[in-house]
Amino acid sequence: MTDDGGRKTEHRPSSGLRPPPSVIWFARGVAATPKSVLLYVVFGTYLGIGALAYDLSFSAGWALATTVLIWAAPNQVVLISGLGSGAGALATAVAVSLSAVRLLPMVVSLLPLLRAPGVRTRALILPAHFTAVSAWVVALQVLPALPREHRVAVCNGIGVGFLVSASAGTLAGYHLAAQLPPLFAAALLFLTPISFFLAVAGGSSRLADRLALIFGLIIGPALALGKVDLDLLWTGIAGGTLAYGVHRLRRGKR
Amino acid sequence: MSATDLGPYALLLLVGFLPNEIWRWLGIVLARGLDEDADIVVWVRAMATAVLAAVIARIIVVPPGALAGVALPVRIAAMAIGFAGFLALRRSPFAGIVIGEAALLIGAALFY
Numbered sequence: 001m002t003d004d005g006g007r008k009t010e011h012r013p014s015s016g017l018r019p020p021p022s023v024i025w026f027a028r029g030v031a032a033t034p035k036s037v038l039l040y041v042v043f044g045t046y047l048g049i050g051a052l053a054y055d056l057s058f059s060a061g062w063a064l065a066t067t068v069l070i071w072a073a074p075n076q077v078v079l080i081s082g083l084g085s086g087a088g089a090l091a092t093a094v095a096v097s098l099s100a101v102r103l104l105p106m107v108v109s110l111l112p113l114l115r116a117p118g119v120r121t122r123a124l125i126l127p128a129h130f131t132a133v134s135a136w137v138v139a140l141q142v143l144p145a146l147p148r149e150h151r152v153a154v155c156n157g158i159g160v161g162f163l164v165s166a167s168a169g170t171l172a173g174y175h176l177a178a179q180l181p182p183l184f185a186a187a188l189l190f191l192t193p194i195s196f197f198l199a200v201a202g203g204s205s206r207l208a209d210r211l212a213l214i215f216g217l218i219i220g221p222a223l224a225l226g227k228v229d230l231d232l233l234w235t236g237i238a239g240g241t242l243a244y245g246v247h248r249l250r251r252g253k254r
Numbered sequence: 255m256s257a258t259d260l261g262p263y264a265l266l267l268l269v270g271f272l273p274n275e276i277w278r279w280l281g282i283v284l285a286r287g288l289d290e291d292a293d294i295v296v297w298v299r300a301m302a303t304a305v306l307a308a309v310i311a312r313i314i315v316v317p318p319g320a321l322a323g324v325a326l327p328v329r330i331a332a333m334a335i336g337f338a339g340f341l342a343l344r345r346s347p348f349a350g351i352v353i354g355e356a357a358l359l360i361g362a363a364l365f366y
Contacts, residue, residue, distance in 0.1 A: 037348040055319045062262050069271045074309040079270040081318045089269050097273035099309050102302030107281025108295060121282065128278040183362055185320035187355055190329070193313040194336050194354040198347040200306060201337065212300040216307025221315040224308075235308035240301025247296065 025150040029157020032142050033165070038134040041195045042162055043169040045073050048188035050173025051180060052077065056084025060174045067170045071163065072132045073192050075099045098232040106136045113140070114155060116148035123152050130159025133199050138162075208247035215239035328361035 033039045046067060053063035058080065066076045078099050082092035107128045114127055127139075135158050142158065143151050173188065180188075204210050216239040223231035313321070314329050321329070336354020343349035 041347070041351060052319050058262070062266065065263065065266055066270060069266065070274050072274065074306065074313075075274050076270075077313065077318060078309070079266075079274075083265065083269065089265065093269040093273045096270055097276070099305060100274040100277045102277075102306045103274070104277040104281045104284070105295060105299040105302045107278050108285045109299075111282065111285035124282050124285075125279075128282050129275070131278060131281075180320075182320045182323050183359065186324050186362060187359055189313070189317065189319055189321040190324075190332065190355060190358050191351070193310045194333060194351055195347065196306065197310050197333065198336070198340050198350045200303060200310075201340070202345050202347055204303065206296070208296050208300045209303050212303035213307045216304035217311050219304070220308025220311040224312050224316055231312075232305050232308050236301040236305035239304030239307065240297065243300040243304065244297040247300070 021150070022153040025146075025153035026157040026160075029142075029154035029159075030161040032138060032154070032158055033161030036134075036138050038137060038195075038199070039162065039165050041191065042073075042134050043165045044188060044191045045195060046166040046169030047173030047176065048185075048191055049073060049076050049080070050170040050175075051177035051185050051188055052080050052084075053170075054174045054177035055185075056080060058084070060171060063174050064167055064170050067166050068163065070096075071129065071166070072100065072103060073166075074196060077192060094230065095232060098230070098236065101236060103131060106131050106133075110136055110139060110155075113143045114148075114151050116151070118149055119152055127152060127155040127159065130156065130163070132162075133196060135159045135162045137199060206247075207250060208243045211243035211246055212240050215242050324358065324362045325365050328358065328365055332358035332361060 049067065050060075050063055053060075053066070063080075066079060070076050070079065075096050078095050079092060082095055083089075087095075110127065110131055111124055114124060131139075135155075138158050139155050143154060146154055177185065200209075200213055204213060216235055219239050220231065220235040223234055228234060314333060315326070317324075317329065332354050335357040336350045339353030340347060340350025343353075
């Protein structure tokens with residue numbers, strides 16, 4: 001129980017009602033988020049999501065619910081613009097699911113960091129839900145230095161910090177949308193592609209990931225402009241497999 | 255049954271939440287005993303990255319809402335300029351975003 005890793009605990013209140021350790025670790029997770037530029041990017045990105053929901057005549061409560069329940073900005077754009085433009089429910093569900101496939105490897109690479117003797121699978125459901133580009137990037141940076149048994153609490157704190165910022169952004173964007181000049185609205189919507197592009201470009205040091213990013217940027221628009229059905233799925237399979245193939249060939253030559 | 259027969263929140267659960275969350279749940283199942291560097295993980299991650307790249311590219315090429323009011327060459331140029339700024343300034347995402355946004359606003363003001 002005394003595995004603070006030699007960490008100094010300053011000014012422990014000696015009077016009763018001391019918060020349990022998990023609350024303190026959770027608070028540390030929340031406190032880690034304002035140190036990341038991504039917290040502010042998330043706010044701006046979600047201003048765009050809120051504005052988009054307003055543009056397509058959804059309610060503010062519904063827009064907020066997409067943020068809390070889906071918690072992945074590009075997937076929300078797919079959902080909101082799909083339903084708003086009258087695309088069928090099934091086609092929209094398939095498109096949302098396709099853009100959500102990328103969450104799986106993020107979860108798969110994050111959870112091993114959270115595993116500890118006392119941690120049950122049930123306790124991983126919330127950290128898995130919080131997994132999205134922003135929280136995932138910060139969790140991977142912060143967690144490895146912390147004691148294993150407290151990482152779930154920290155991870156949940158990081159997730160809640162980002163989610164509060166995103167929720168505030170969603171509501172602010174929704175209510176600002178009516179007054180926003182079109183140019184400012186366009187700048188907000190542009191935040192999603194530019195910030196995610198730079199987050200992926202900056203985060204991927206492996207050849208396979210970099211190639212997948214490049215192939216996806218080329219194949220994706222080609223299929224979208226060619227009005228190919230399920231363009232996201234085909235881009236993922238073709239671009240990802242091609243990138244993986246090159247990675248295997250390079251490794252084989254060594 | 256058409257999409258409008260369901261209430262908006264039921265629609266959100268069935269068309270948004272479930273198709274999205276299923277991958278996180280599947281991730282919990284698959285993460286058991288999987289190594290980050292396993293071949294299958296590298297392959298799946300490459301496919302996921304390509305899908306994300308396609309989502310990014312689609313917002314630029316077939317943009318939603320007000321972004322459609324900015325000309326396509328301006329949208330593409332702003333992405334390229336933002337990326338160049340990111341590379342030039344110690345791979346800082348913040349710098350890249352600010353430069354890309356400035357390029358978008360200037361370009362849109364010039365060619366609106």
